[in-house]
Amino acid sequence: MSALQATLQSPWIKRPVDGVLYLLKYWPWFVFSMIIGHLAKENFPFSHWPMYGDFAQNVDYVYFEDQKGDPIPAFLFRETSARLKRQFNSERKREYAELRKTDQTRAMRPVFEQQSVAxxxxLMTERLAQRLTKSLQTDYGKMRLVRVVLSYGENNEIRRDRFEGALIDLSNMPHAPEGSLPPPPPPPSADDENQEEGNE
Known part of the structure; x- marks a missing residue:
């Protein structure tokens, strides 16, 4: 039997009324699913790519700088930039929880949020400064944590809010033994540079 003959033998062709009734029976669910899909779009958790379907309103990163304002490499603390951010956020949440125990009123939340960041x-600066050798502590003199928050401003412009922690004097700070400095990260290879140029 050819495809044309099979089509002509279809119940919908022989009994078009039954086909119309079938569509009328299920069309509300079809329209409803289309409306839900249109409203959900690519938003979490309906996105095909859930990791990209729920963007945060802002993003932040932290690093350390010396008293001159020059950044201190994260590897000197045996850390990475991502780990520094996670540690700071954990420390901040812990401090905020302790402050909230003293006063549960809503009016004190902004005050406690600022105080917990400070x-x-x-605390994090004093803890990680002890991982520096004495010579590095002498060279840097003082250090502080810097937090930068990036968010969308008016007209979709990127807004950059910078918070500077208190400068901590390193002169009397415990230090790591000399010679315990971790090796710097390896320089990028030629293949990596070519790949970056290709991505650009």
Whole structure:
């Protein structure tokens, strides 16, 4: 039997009324699913790519700088930039929880949020400064944590808010033994540079 003959033998062709009734029976669900899909779009958790379907309103990163304002490489603390951010956020949340125990009113939340950031910056700076050798502490003199928050401003412009923690004096700070400096990260290879140029 050819395809044309099979089509002509279809119940919908022989009994078009039954075909119309079938469509009328299920069309509300079809229209409803189209409306839901249109509203959901590519938003989490309906996105085909859930990791990209729920963007945060802002993103932040942290690093350390010396008293001259020059950044201190993260590898000197045996850390990475991602780990520094996670540690700072954990410290900040812990400080905020402790402050909230003293006052549960809504009016104090902004105050506690600012105070928790300042406290976490000092605690983290004092802790990681002890991983520097004495010679590095002498060279840097003082250091502080810097937090930068990037967010969308008016007219979709990128807004950059910078927070600077208190400068911590390293002169009397415990230090790591000399010779324990971790090796710097390897320089990028020629293949990596070519790949970056290709991505651009």
């Amino acid at each position: 406290n976490a910056a000092v």
